[in-house]
Amino acid sequence: MTVVQSRITQQRTLPTPDGANPRAHAIGVPAFVTESGEHIPDLVITYQTWGRLSAAADNAILVEHALTGDAHVVGPAGPGQPTPGWWPGIIGPGAPLDTDTGFVVAVNAVGGCRGTTGPHSVAPDGRAWGSRFPRTTIRDQVNVEAIVADHLGIDRWQLVLGGSMGGMRAIEWVGSYPERTGAALVIASTPWATADQVAWGHTQLVAIESDPGWHGGDYYDSGDTPEAGLGLARRIAHTTYRSAAELNDRFGLAPQTAHRPVDGGQFAVQSYLDHQAAKLVRRFDAGSYVNLTRAMATHDVTRDRGDLADVLGRYDGLLRVVAVDSDRLFPPALSETMVAAYGREPLLTIASEHGHDGFLIEHDQIAAITADVVADTRPLGGTFR
Numbered sequence: 001m002t003v004v005q006s007r008i009t010q011q012r013t014l015p016t017p018d019g020a021n022p023r024a025h026a027i028g029v030p031a032f033v034t035e036s037g038e039h040i041p042d043l044v045i046t047y048q049t050w051g052r053l054s055a056a057a058d059n060a061i062l063v064e065h066a067l068t069g070d071a072h073v074v075g076p077a078g079p080g081q082p083t084p085g086w087w088p089g090i091i092g093p094g095a096p097l098d099t100d101t102g103f104v105v106a107v108n109a110v111g112g113c114r115g116t117t118g119p120h121s122v123a124p125d126g127r128a129w130g131s132r133f134p135r136t137t138i139r140d141q142v143n144v145e146a147i148v149a150d151h152l153g154i155d156r157w158q159l160v161l162g163g164s165m166g167g168m169r170a171i172e173w174v175g176s177y178p179e180r181t182g183a184a185l186v187i188a189s190t191p192w193a194t195a196d197q198v199a200w201g202h203t204q205l206v207a208i209e210s211d212p213g214w215h216g217g218d219y220y221d222s223g224d225t226p227e228a229g230l231g232l233a234r235r236i237a238h239t240t241y242r243s244a245a246e247l248n249d250r251f252g253l254a255p256q257t258a259h260r261p262v263d264g265g266q267f268a269v270q271s272y273l274d275h276q277a278a279k280l281v282r283r284f285d286a287g288s289y290v291n292l293t294r295a296m297a298t299h300d301v302t303r304d305r306g307d308l309a310d311v312l313g314r315y316d317g318l319l320r321v322v323a324v325d326s327d328r329l330f331p332p333a334l335s336e337t338m339v340a341a342y343g344r345e346p347l348l349t350i351a352s353e354h355g356h357d358g359f360l361i362e363h364d365q366i367a368a369i370t371a372d373v374v375a376d377t378r379p380l381g382g383t384f385r
């Protein structure tokens with residue numbers, strides 16, 4: 001088993017990061033060592049929980065967020081929480097992740113901007129980490145989550161599930177901690193980054209890094225923000241998140257206003273992308289966007305572990321893989337590679353015209369798939385702590 005330096009150091013409970021949300025929690029870790037050997041002192045980890053852990057600690061489910069998501073899986077926006085939950089209805093009494101019987105946990109990724117330490121956080125010298133923040137990996141994100149599991153007394157998850165970058169973490173749990181992962185549900189994701197994904201990510205990184213407001217990643221104290229670069233990155237990314245068919249059907253060549261494109265006006269699809277960019281710039285940190293995009297680019301569940309058949313063939317938990325049929329960024333063929341290497345479950349498919357973002361939009365299909373895997377992995381029952 002991988003030995004994580006931080007798991008043997010003492011975690012301490014920190015004041016709740018958001019006083020208005022009783023589900024929000026934080027812990028502090030004196031030192032975290034990244035996969036590449038760099039140190040993050042005083043790592044803060046923020047997470048949310050729903051329901052109660054059973055006495056046997058066998059009903060814990062970990063929900064993994066995607067690139068710009070966070071641990072606020074369900075619930076309204078509020079103080080310290082700029083967005084409502086991104087999988088509405090998935091957690092609660094009687095929901096697919098049923099809080100009458102299950103204990104659900106979601107952790108903000110290291111390197112992100114929702115409370116867990118990232119480039120925007122204050123380093124020990126009192127300045128923002130900025131460009132000095134270590135490069136992190138999907139494996140680091142999972143190791144941080146293992147610290148939370150230790151803190152909560154969870155030896156083995158009933159289920160780890162997530163889509164996109166969240167799916168990367170779910171499959172990485174299988175690779176890093178197979179004995180602690182009872183089951184994994186990997187949605188719209190991949191066992192490794194592809195050159196195509198790295199290429200799309202690279203154009204986004206260049207967009208941000210070319211913005212004069214980026215200041216080499218040290219813009220936090222400069223009074224500038226690389227808004228234009230982050231907005232351009234989101235426009236590029238959002239196009240890959242949706243299918244060509246959806247964009248064509250939804251917008252066609254419609255002009256946004258009476259000012260026709262042929263006369264210099266905007267197409268509706270251009271306005272739509274501009275709106276998506278503006279929305280992200282209001283709620284996300286460019287340094288985190290860069291850190292997490294790099295983490296996704298280096299994702300490879302097989303790194304230093306042999307081939308995929310080695311990693312998944314020896315996994316004795318349940319692995320269920322789900323693809324979105326119109327996903328052009330994480331095409332179903334990548335999901336097929338995990339299914340083939342595991343060899344014990346068929347590929348499940350979400351039918352959607354929305355492309356990659358179908359994993360966030362097709363709520364009914366996600367709910368049905370999630371309810372099934374929870375039912376198939378449910379512990380026999382017992383008392384709550």
Ligand SMILES: CC(=O)SCCNC(=O)CCNC(=O)[C@H](O)C(C)(C)COP(=O)(O)OP(=O)(O)OC[C@H]1O[C@@H](n2cnc3c(N)ncnc32)[C@H](O)[C@@H]1OP(=O)(O)O
Nearest residue numbers: 068069070083084085086256268269271272275357360361
């Ligand atoms: C519900 C949330 O926002 S959760 C926020 C946290 N975010 C995450 O966790 C990341 C994952 N979530 C996402 O990426 C997104 O929320 C998604 C993919 C799930 C859904 O995307 P959405 O932007 O809600 O849907 P959609 O692509 O239909 O866009 C709708 C928006 O485009 C706007 N829009 C549509 N056409 C146009 C146009 N021609 N010009 C300008 N704006 C337009 C709509 O007015 C709407 O704006 P609003 O979101 O400000 O109300």
Ligand SMILES: N[C@@H](CCO)C(=O)O
Nearest residue numbers: 066067068069164165
């Ligand atoms: N729309 C998703 C796509 C990434 O998978 C996000 O912003 O996180």
